[in-house]
Amino acid sequence: MSDIRPIGVHSGDNKFGLQRCPMCGRGPSAHFHTAGNFMFRDGRSSIEYRISALCQDCQDDVFGHFDIEKGDT
Ligand SMILES: [Zn+2]
Secondary structure, three states: OOOOOOEEEEOOOOOOOOOOOOOOOOOHHHOOOOOOEEEEOOHHHHHHHHHHOOOHHHHHHHHOOOOHHHOOO
């Protein structure tokens, strides 16, 4: 499975203003060389970050890798 994360969102750019992921406690530098950005796989994940402040890894843990848009919950 490819793990390309082309979309960056600056840390803290979420409704809680959190600089670190609230679930794993990691900051953006722990994931990639992103110059203060959390990186996401797609637009939906970046939008989720703005709501929940969860990094991509934790979103995968919470939501799984399946395609949510298919409604397969
Ligand atoms: Zn996390």
